[in-house]
Amino acid sequence: MTHFRPTSILAGLALATSVFAMNAHASDPTTPPVPPVFPAEGKIKYVARDSIEEFKALPEYHEPDWVTEKFVKTGKLPPVKDRLPKEPLVFKTGNMPDGTGVYGDTLRHVIGGRPEGWNYGAGQSQGWGGIDIGLSECLTRTAPLFQVEAKDTEPLPNLAKSWDWSPDGHKLTMHLIEGAKWSDGYPFNADDVMFYWDDEVVDPNVSPLNGATPETFGVGTTLKKIDDYTVEWTFKDAFPKQYLYAMAYGTFCPGPAHILKPQHPKYSKNTYEQFKNAFPPEYMNMPVMGAWVPVEYRPDDIIVMRRNPYYWKVDEKGNQLPYLNELHYKLSTWADRDVQAVAGSGDISNLEQPENFVASLKKAAQPDAPARLAFGPRLIGYNLRMNFSANGWGNPDERSQAIRELNRNEDFRKAVTMALDRKAIGDSLVKGPFTAIYPGGLSSGTSFYDRNSTVYYPFDLAGAKAELAKAGLKDTDGDGFVNFPAGTAGGKDVEVVLLVNNDYTTDKTLAEGVVGQMEKLGIRVVINALSGNQRDDANYSGRFDWMVQRNATELSSVVQNTEQLAPIGPRTSWDHRAPENGQVDLMPFEKDLVDIVNKFTSTQDNDKRAELMKQFQKVSTENVYNVGLTEYPGALIINKRFSNIPQGTPIFMFNWAEDSIIRERLWVAADKQGKYELFPQQLPGKPGASGPIN
Numbered sequence: 001m002t003h004f005r006p007t008s009i010l011a012g013l014a015l016a017t018s019v020f021a022m023n024a025h026a027s028d029p030t031t032p033p034v035p036p037v038f039p040a041e042g043k044i045k046y047v048a049r050d051s052i053e054e055f056k057a058l059p060e061y062h063e064p065d066w067v068t069e070k071f072v073k074t075g076k077l078p079p080v081k082d083r084l085p086k087e088p089l090v091f092k093t094g095n096m097p098d099g100t101g102v103y104g105d106t107l108r109h110v111i112g113g114r115p116e117g118w119n120y121g122a123g124q125s126q127g128w129g130g131i132d133i134g135l136s137e138c139l140t141r142t143a144p145l146f147q148v149e150a151k152d153t154e155p156l157p158n159l160a161k162s163w164d165w166s167p168d169g170h171k172l173t174m175h176l177i178e179g180a181k182w183s184d185g186y187p188f189n190a191d192d193v194m195f196y197w198d199d200e201v202v203d204p205n206v207s208p209l210n211g212a213t214p215e216t217f218g219v220g221t222t223l224k225k226i227d228d229y230t231v232e233w234t235f236k237d238a239f240p241k242q243y244l245y246a247m248a249y250g251t252f253c254p255g256p257a258h259i260l261k262p263q264h265p266k267y268s269k270n271t272y273e274q275f276k277n278a279f280p281p282e283y284m285n286m287p288v289m290g291a292w293v294p295v296e297y298r299p300d301d302i303i304v305m306r307r308n309p310y311y312w313k314v315d316e317k318g319n320q321l322p323y324l325n326e327l328h329y330k331l332s333t334w335a336d337r338d339v340q341a342v343a344g345s346g347d348i349s350n351l352e353q354p355e356n357f358v359a360s361l362k363k364a365a366q367p368d369a370p371a372r373l374a375f376g377p378r379l380i381g382y383n384l385r386m387n388f389s390a391n392g393w394g395n396p397d398e399r400s401q402a403i404r405e406l407n408r409n410e411d412f413r414k415a416v417t418m419a420l421d422r423k424a425i426g427d428s429l430v431k432g433p434f435t436a437i438y439p440g441g442l443s444s445g446t447s448f449y450d451r452n453s454t455v456y457y458p459f460d461l462a463g464a465k466a467e468l469a470k471a472g473l474k475d476t477d478g479d480g481f482v483n484f485p486a487g488t489a490g491g492k493d494v495e496v497v498l499l500v501n502n503d504y505t506t507d508k509t510l511a512e513g514v515v516g517q518m519e520k521l522g523i524r525v526v527i528n529a530l531s532g533n534q535r536d537d538a539n540y541s542g543r544f545d546w547m548v549q550r551n552a553t554e555l556s557s558v559v560q561n562t563e564q565l566a567p568i569g570p571r572t573s574w575d576h577r578a579p580e581n582g583q584v585d586l587m588p589f590e591k592d593l594v595d596i597v598n599k600f601t602s603t604q605d606n607d608k609r610a611e612l613m614k615q616f617q618k619v620s621t622e623n624v625y626n627v628g629l630t631e632y633p634g635a636l637i638i639n640k641r642f643s644n645i646p647q648g649t650p651i652f653m654f655n656w657a658e659d660s661i662i663r664e665r666l667w668v669a670a671d672k673q674g675k676y677e678l679f680p681q682q683l684p685g686k687p688g689a690s691g692p693i694n
Helices: 007-011 013-020 065-072 131-135 143-147 190-201 241-247 257-263 272-276 334-343 354-364 398-407 410-418 422-429 461-470 505-521 532-540 588-602 606-622
Strands: 053-055 089-091 106-111 160-165 171-176 222-227 230-234 292-298 302-307 313-315 326-331 348-351 371-375 380-386 495-501 524-530 546-550 627-632 635-639
Touching (some): 106 348, 190 222, 241 588, 334 348, 334 354, 354 505, 398 410, 410 461, 422 505, 495 505, 495 532, 505 627, 588 606
Parallel strands (some): 089 313, 495 524
Antiparallel strands (some): 171 230, 292 302, 302 326, 348 635, 371 635
16 A cells, blocks of 8 residues: 655645635535545556456365364364365455465454444444454455446455346346355355345344345345255346345345344244344354454453354465454544554554544654555545435424424525535544535545536525525524424424434534534534434434434445435435335435436446436435535555555445455565464354353
8 A cells, every 4th residue: 555645735734725716605506616636545456356356166275274283183173175165255366465475463453332242134233343344244245346447346246156137137046155154164055145134134123234124125126045055036127236236245244044043033932122132242253254253352342353264265375264363353432443553553444533634644654653544535425414204204293393394395405505614614624635525415536426417505604594584484582593483393493403423523523513503594403412323223213303424335336225325215215214104205306316216226328327326416416415514535544564455445435444455365474473362373162152262
C-alpha cells in the first residue's frame, strides 16, 4: 500500500473554504459543488475477476508443522488432505500483492462493540469490527470486487462454487462446495442452506442480523434442495442476477444447522427468544465455516479466535489457509481502535472518524511509524432518514404519526434540506479537503454516480422557512418553534425524535449539528442515542421519526443490496416498511423509484443500468428521499509487518476492509513476527467447551 505523507493536505487546510464556491442564498436547485481535490487518495489496481480465485484439486496440501505434529500424528485430527473438500477454493498467486506466505502471528483488532452471542442468523451481533466476517462464509462473496472493473463485477463464488440459469432465467441452480466441513468436522451441505432459508429468513419470528427477508431475494422467490450439494432458486422475474449480491455477506451466510436446529422452536420446546439467546458470548468454539473460531471471551476485555483446522481454502502451493494463527478483538471503543492502530498496539483500523484524520496522518508520516495509512474514494456518506410509513409500522402515537405525515410532505422535506449548512456540518467533523457537500442519493465515489443528475438544494435559511410555511407550519405560541396545526397533536410544538448510534463520535456530532440547525429553522429535535444493537432494533421495528445513518452498500456500490434503494417490498427499505398487513403506502415519487430499481435489477445491459441510476438519482434527490449531510473518504490503517494488502483498498465499498483485504491471505514474514499469540499451538475445541485444546 502506498504511504502518503500529509504535508500537502495539512498545508491546504486553510484554503478549504475556497473549494466550495457557491451562492449560499440561491434557493433554486442546482448541481452540487465539485468535491475538493484530495491528494492522499489511494489508487486501485484493477484486475480481471477470474484472476482472484478458482476451485480445483491440487497434488498435495500443507499445514503448519505444529498442527501435523501435535494433532495429526497423535490421531486428534485427520490428515489435512482429508479435512479439505474435493476441490478447495484456491487463491491465485498472481492476485496476491506479495505472493504466497508463511504461517504464524496474530492480527490484533480493537473494537467498540460487544458481542450479544453467536446466533447471527437469529439476529445476534458478534460485536462488529470484522468478527462476524471472520466467522461467516456466504454463498457468494463481493468484498474483493473493489479491484474489478464495473463491467466485470458479478459476485465471486464462495460456498456456492458455481451456478447455472435455466433458459427462461426463472430458475437458478447453485452447486455447493462438496466435502467442506464446519470447524468441528461436521459436513457442510444443502441442509445448512435450507435451515437458514426455511427457519431463519422465511420464518417471520426470526430476524437475521442484517435484516434478510424473503423480499431481499425478490418477491415470490423460493428455494429448495435438489441434493446434498445442490439447491435451486425460483424467481418471479427472469435472470435477476442482482440477487447474487444479496447472497453475499451478510444476507446469506448459513449457520451450522446441526447445532442450531435442535434449539429452534420448530424442533424443540424453546421460545424464539430462547432460540436467539441459546449461544451466548460465553459459548465457545461455535462451529463456523470461517477461517477462525472463537475460543476465548473475557467480558469488556477480549475475544480470541484461533485458526480453523477444517478451513476449505488454500493457496496455489497447497498451503491450507489462513496463514495467521490467531485473531484478537480487544473490547474498547471505536475511537480507541484508530489510536491503537496508529500507535502499533493494534494492527488494523478502518479510519472512518474524521475527527482523527489529521492526527493520524501526522503520526503515519513519521519514519518510525508502525502503521501505514492510505485513503480511498469518498464512499462514506451520512444522511438523515425520515420515517415515511404513515399506515402503522412501529405503532406510532399521535405525535409520531403527525411527524410521519410531515415527512411525507414535499415542502417540509425541502425546508429541512435547505436549512442544513452542509459546509458547516463537514467542518464540525474536520477542516480541510476531506469532507464534501452531499445532497443525498448515491455516493459520489460509486461508478454509477452522475453529478449532473443530482439535484442539490443549497443552504438558504430564509427559503427554508418559506417552504415550512407552505407546509402549513407556523410558530403560533411565539416560543421560536413552529407548531402543529390546530387539531393535530394538540397544536403543540413540532418535536422530532432523532435516532442516532451512540457508539460513534461522528454520528453524535452530526446529530448535534442537525439539532442546532433545525432549531434555527424552528423545529425542535430531540436526540435518542442508543448503542448499535439497540439502535438497530429501533430502526427495524420502526420506532423513530428521523435517524442519522451512515450510507450502506446500496448507496456506495449500487449493485449490492440494491433492493434497499427503494421500498420494493414490505421490508426492504431502511425508512419505509409495512406494518403487519404488508402494505407499503408509497408516495407517487416512491412508485417511480420502485419502478426504476426493479428495471435495474432485471436488465443486464450495462448502458441501461447506468441510465436507470441517473434517473434514480434525479428522482431521489429532487424529492429529497434522503437528506444528505456530508461525505468523506476513509483510510485503511494497517501495521507495516503485514503482507498481501491490496493497493487502494477502500475501507467500505462492497463490504468493510476486513473482508476486502482477504484476511485469510494476510501473512507476516518470519523475521517480523511478534509474540502476540495467547494460545500458541492450540486449536478450537468442542462446541460449547471452554477454550481451545492442546
